[in-house]
Amino acid sequence: MSFLQYCFDKCVAVLFRTVTAFLSYMRRGAPKAYPDEVRYIPSRDASRTIKVHVYRTSSATGPSPVLINFHGSGFILPVHGADDEFCRQMSRETKCTVLDVRYRLAPENPFPAALNDVQDSINYVLGRPDEFDTSRVSLSGFSAGGNLSLSASANLFPQDTFHCVIAIYPVTDLYTNAHDKVAPNPLEKKQIPPRVARFFDRCYVPASFDPCDPRISPSFAPVDQFPRRILMITTDGDTLAPEAETLGSELAKRPGSQVVMERMVGCWHGWDKTTKPGSPQQEAKERAYRMAVEMLNE
Template structure:
């Protein structure tokens, strides 16, 4: 057989083989998605039945444009003392909040009590952002939604004090707040508040240890959530794990709450120490408060009064923190 015919035949063989491999990989990815969809949907249903989420009561609801054509992003708005800014009145400083979801659970509205408390005890308007979750919308969907929400706010200086914007988040929402703060020029955000964020998705979650051991939770669901969200991406990407971000990009003022029995606390406290050390020359102020005898999600743990009390203390500290920033507004 002539050499040209052999090469042609070999090329056809390689093409068929690559098509089979691509088809097999596509089937594998689809089956993996179905598994993740089944597991997470089952958990969502179980949570909805056993721990129903109280209906949030914002003052109004915004639907802002997404970068994706035909989509909008839902935002719950909480006005200071429940009073909307009057026409022609001075815009309010802003706190943007991201709820905790494991990047998989649909918990928007779970921070209603916190958002109302902050709006009542400070002069900040609170925008509670609904972002997309996995497995239906893996990374970077949540990051894109957070970035779009900030871009919307910055584009409306007539409605918001765009020079006085703070970020806040709970659990994965705290991780998202950390990530979002690094996506914009330094100085965009006045402060950042994080409740038990997990700053790193690199490594085996089953190997993480809480500062005070003894009440660690099984890591099964954490692994499922990570697989659904990251979907094969590099976990060291700073947009996934802000522990790997340039610390100079974080806001000047930061307030972080961790918990004795939370495995996320060790990574977050290590990152906070690095932020503090590397930001010393620029005068960065970062306060880390570890809540004694508390677990991940302590402020929502209604079964333990000491943890609910810790939540009330933390909320009050956030209000005081924001009021101290307001006092500097000239």
């Protein structure tokens, strides 16, 4: 990426961040997270640490199962803490301690910076058997976080490392042009504009990397490298749904796999963060989170 291109992308990213923060404030007030602990864990880079929100389970005695969560971001938006409700429910209704990880963002830190943070946070958990049950480590992620969860589980660790992976409206294919992606319900008005999606992808993937790299696009990873137990939640108003569903269908063909997929009707990318009580979208959110609880408890 040229310096001028970086400067342009940086300015646009700042604009996106400002607008997103303003709209979030107008809808819900200043976003807040209520973890039980804020922890700063080691990074492979000696000069920095990785911020983690910790949600403790009340049912664990001794080393607890653990869920490591990665928030959505389009790879550029600083919305760590947006999954507070999900993380709290998982800690309350399962035996898992939940670690919600803040990973580095593009364009300041393009691939593989975020994935390196993901790998470092997983290694942190695996290296603490006195605190965590390392035989019951699960991953979850929303959108870009779903991409990171799937990518890490399929490319960076042995298949039997993880109890399960929960991917909610993940992006799995950064090779296909965003203009060629069509939502199952093309009439949904809250789709990600193709130009926006292309900008996010360009910020995350440097020109020196092949977007078909399975660490970038888990749709291109060999299916036999993924964990056996996968929950894939998509929505009918999301242009990213077909690629995630295609990957899920391929994973489900493996002998011994337990792949649970559900497409939420009348919903859109990120719908669970803006639902209204009593709405069909709220019911879909409750169902999706309940399915995550069931997967973790199995």
